[in-house]
Amino acid sequence: MRFLQLLAVSLAAGMLPVRASSCRPFPSSVIEFSYGFKQPDPPILKAEFEASFIQHKWNQNLTHITNGFIYNSPSQNSVRVDEAFDGSLTSSFFNYANTTKENLVENTLTTFSHKSNKTTVWKGFVNSGFPLFPEDILVRYGAVFGGLVRRRFHEDLVAASCH
Numbered sequence: 001m002r003f004l005q006l007l008a009v010s011l012a013a014g015m016l017p018v019r020a021s022s023c024r025p026f027p028s029s030v031i032e033f034s035y036g037f038k039q040p041d042p043p044i045l046k047a048e049f050e051a052s053f054i055q056h057k058w059n060q061n062l063t064h065i066t067n068g069f070i071y072n073s074p075s076q077n078s079v080r081v082d083e084a085f086d087g088s089l090t091s092s093f094f095n096y097a098n099t100t101k102e103n104l105v106e107n108t109l110t111t112f113s114h115k116s117n118k119t120t121v122w123k124g125f126v127n128s129g130f131p132l133f134p135e136d137i138l139v140r141y142g143a144v145f146g147g148l149v150r151r152r153f154h155e156d157l158v159a160a161s162c163h
Helices: 002-015
Strands: 049-058 063-073 078-085 088-099 105-113 119-126 144-150 157-162
Touching: none
Parallel strands: none
Antiparallel strands: 049 063, 063 078, 078 088, 088 105, 105 119, 144 157
16 A cells, blocks of 8 residues: 555656746856866966955954955065054065965064054064965866856856865
8 A cells, every 4th residue: 555655646746747937047158067068277367466355253262353455466475464453553564485484474564553653563474364376276276166156246147166
């Protein structure tokens, strides 16, 4: 009896029509994956760039939210990061031309605090949270095509790469 019930349910499920509206097609500009699909080569990026950012870093001891502006310049082997947080302005200059064998980067940190009218300058080697991105970073690390995603601030689908 149980076998007949399972057989009837299986047959009914196989005969029910599939609603086309439940399966949204890719746009006509996208070629769907097939047996002939070839992984595209990773693109070369525009490595010299400036961008604003908001960063939230935290652990069990702290939470730190900052916003700022980053200047990435492989041609000058440097990254400059200007930030504003807790009533202070800071500027970090990471000199990737001067690194240690442990991959620490020379950093000059200039701070303008609301608590003082004097500028504080610190210089030393750090494990930078702002790496220098070369234009071939996706090629160098073997990025692969991950698919299409919809971003909140971009109306079209964009390709996502992942490593």
